[in-house]
Amino acid sequence: MNILQINSSARSSGSESTRMGDKLVAGLLAANAGATLVRRDLASDPHPVLDEASLGALFTPADQRSAAQNARIALDDALIAQVQAADVIVIGAPMYNFGITTQLKAFFDAIARAGVTFRYGANGPEGLLTGKKVYVNLSRGGIHRDGASDTQVPYLGTFLGFLGMTDVSYLYSEGMGMGPDAVAQGQAQANAQIDAVLA
Template sequence: MNILQINSSARSTGSASTRLADALSARVLAANPGATLVRRDLAAQPHPVLDEATLQALFTPADQRSAEQAARVALDDALIAQVQAADVIVVGAPMYNFGITVQLKSWFDAIARANVTFKYTENGPVGLLSGKKVYVGLSRGGMHRNGPTDSQVPFLNTMFGFLGLSDVQYVYSEGMGMGPDAVAKAQAQADAEINAVLV
């Protein structure tokens, strides 16, 4: 089994979402002796954003790309290869201003590629990354679960579903900005959810 952990916090240390992702990965590893774990920290290894030069590189046939264009596409290729090789994907996703981080958005922009991780058909788009399990650790400063201010989960469900990743489970750590007692309660609740998700 191959486990891919994506840490999308802007913090390389002290991140609540990374704590959740670490705990989820540890449980998957414990349940699957011999499994391998690859961690990608998008703060320590920031991926370039999708810009005009990148679009030009992606839409240029491979044999016609400049060296610079080929190098840029290769960065996305590496992320796609990691996802394709993974049996389990664990994502640490903090909420910044009611949404996902720019780091995580750049990761999605990199791995969503037509005819590689999804394709368009006469019946609509079809994801090509099916058969994988996804766990997402969500950390929030306030309380947003199942409420109108939670734009993260609908977006993540849309993106994962678009790529064929339909088996997704979420673990929440909310109220992290509401004082020490709230933090302790949130961490205990998150740990309980991890235990329930990964029996």
């Protein structure tokens, strides 16, 4: 089992979504002898955003790219290779202003590449990152699960499914901004969900 852990909190320490991911990954490693782990922290090692220069590199034929363009594409290639090699992907996805973090969006923009991770065929788009199990650890300051304010889960499901990752489980830690009692309750509920996955 090859595990890829993506931490997308802007915090390099003290992140609830990262705590959840660490707990889940530790359990997966303990239960699967020989499992490997690649961990990417997008706070300490942020990926560049999709901008005009990177779009120019992507749409320039490979044999015509400049050295700078090749270097920029290589950064995306490295992320794509890690996702392709993973059997299990663990994503930490805190809610910032009702959405995913800028860090996670930059990661998603990097791995969505036509002809590599998805393609368009006679029947429409086809995701090429199939056969993977994805766990998304969602931490929120308030309570949003199954409500109209939860824009994350619909977006994540759409994006991951577009790339072929349809086996997705969502784990929740909510109420992190609502005081100590709510934090304790939210973390306990998150731990119970993780324990159920590992059982």
